[in-house]
Amino acid sequence: MSAYKDLTEQKLSLEKELLGPYRLVVGLEIHMHVKTDHGMFCACSTEGVYDAPSNTHTCPVCLGLPGALPVPNEDAIKQTHRLGIAFHCELNKESRFDRKHYFYPDLPKGYQISQYLKPLCGEGYLDLPTGSRVELERIHLEEDTAKSFHEGGKTLIDFNKSGMPLIEMVTKPSIHSAWEAAEFGRQVREIVRYLGVSDADMEKGQMRVEPNISLQTAEMAKNGKLPDYKVEIKNINSFKFMEKAILYEIKRQREILESGEVPLQENRGYDEASGETVPQRSKEEAHDYRYFPEPDIPPMSFDGAYFEDLKKTVKRLPEETKKELIEEKGLSRQEADVLVSEDLVDLLYGVVDLGVVFDEAVNLLVNRPEYREFSAEEFAAKIKEQSNKIEDMAALETVVGEVLAENPQVVAEIESGKDSAKEYLLGQVMRKTKGKADPVIVRRLLTTRFQG
Template structure:
């Protein structure tokens, strides 16, 4: 039984995500203010439009529109030919004009998906574009507002209540981060607030799950700024909702925040329904119409995405699936171009990948130096019969550690790898040694 199943008891998790991303554009969403706002002095990037002054007219940033549509294509969405912006009304100090320009009925992109490594398909409901609000900083006796963030182009990806585990939701978010970086449309740095998550959580019985029924309530956890934070917040909320359900009461629909110190979620406000926002078409921006020729151009522009690259690395370079996987997600993506460039010099791809992935010092070398160093090391590298001999002796000399390993303490393998590396005076490849050891200890 997994930790999550223990937490859930008789219940099953229903989880959906809203992911907000700052797009990387030259200017803000509806004005010409410079969008490089990070680390700049408060209120240094503002104008009448993004300050929300009366009478200021918004002009949509087409670069942001195009980047949103590219993201939609990358995530398998259909792109709408007819779209428009809407006003979403609510009152908050960081939104002085009393409404946010967003999209409601005709977003740019609808119904996409990502296939996750668990085999689950994560369904995306929509992707729309809006303006970000300003930032409030609460002090003891006052609230200060910085308008630099106000009017930043903000993409929102809304999933269906599609995730059954927290791991799937985290993987989905990481895959989005990889996709936006490959597309070059956003950086998704969570520490800078360029990527923010909200999680919609409810619990249902196994019977409801079988019948495909979704609970009538959902609780939204706001302002999630790291994957670790998401995991902790969702777990805390599961415990709270399960407690209520087991006592026969129904959790109410609301927004909650997560208090990391207390490991509890705390009620913030009742969750609005769409009609509370009194959406209506933004009268200052005409509806937009796109044709098939334009969509075809976008499709041609779409770069190769991680899942495709992974398949190609295995077929084109005969790379191991493990290394292909590493080079097509997270930090590994930063090594991908380097890998392909080096392989064009007729080097052995698997070796190049191992060096780039495992040896920091190789990453900084020029291609010429890389090739030189690789050839030098190759000539020094150990003969496989000698290596077998060393492995055999290390296994014999460390029978205590070996039996711990066989009893399930897998981590001690690293100790054995270390011993072999020592005896081979560093001429063996640690990954190869680990595989050989695992094979021998089976």
């Protein structure tokens, strides 16, 4: 924990210096592909879709052909709700899909089916290991768009990804550090993997993050007033880059503010090579999307029993479990990290219930990966078997002691250098144990006895 604390303090003090009199305000939009077997509104398989040849996972629905009707993916809806439960979100009993209109070649229908006024999940939060709380605005479900490639002056489009279920998580502007923004992203990734909601592989584009960034004066912070501009950095696929992009924006925006201007409200991209953010094509404002309820999908309603059943499928959050292991059980952060990330906590408590000492179980699970493959029963049996062996060892030592006491001349001969006389003692031990002793171990015991 202390190494983590040191790192956090170091990061935060660096940011404080960069910010000077200003306070950072960051909100995040995180998009994640849902781990499910078919499309958001069509039957296209998601299996192997990331490596498949272009335009092989398509159908009339996701290509937006006339007359095709969307049917919502129930599993994707459940996964989104499970995520909402994990983030303590308000679960909306009434929800619906809306059409979000904009014209772009990666959107064959001319609109995206998303959620606007009635998302699946409302406000929630997550507490970070740094101690800060990130507040969530909403979690909703939508369909992903296609991917375009610009090659030799032409634009090519691959529709495989189009229509894949996409969760969008939106935080409030409640993050005040680049380091904590990145920490939040890492936590979200860990949680969605832990719950099986998404594989969240950022290199495959399964998870993308967009921070919106502005700087507040102390006066505004005091009055709870947000800056009247924000800069959004689009499609970042690494938390390290996001942290760097935010740090760059702090410097850039502070310079503009100190010159008496207000930074332009715009979308920017992050250039990995230069470490700078650069202006991007500006997208229409939210009110230009002309949202309206999707007429082909009836509104959804969910009852309490449905949510209660889902809650049973949501395990405790990794960070909450780690916190308990560290604060209540006295484990190091490293041990807690291994146990939680390798999904060993249930096994740990299972073997403890079967009588294995807590510290011994932790030690074996952390340091001896072969123990992680056992069931709780096998694990406990293995421990018992070993302690039996240790008891046997104690019994053997007693027999060796007896044989030595009964044969003082032989002992004297060995001590005066006649090493071969040990074989006689070995024979005596084997006789006394009726041949059950392991001669290798008896020899070792005798050797130890006559050393030094």
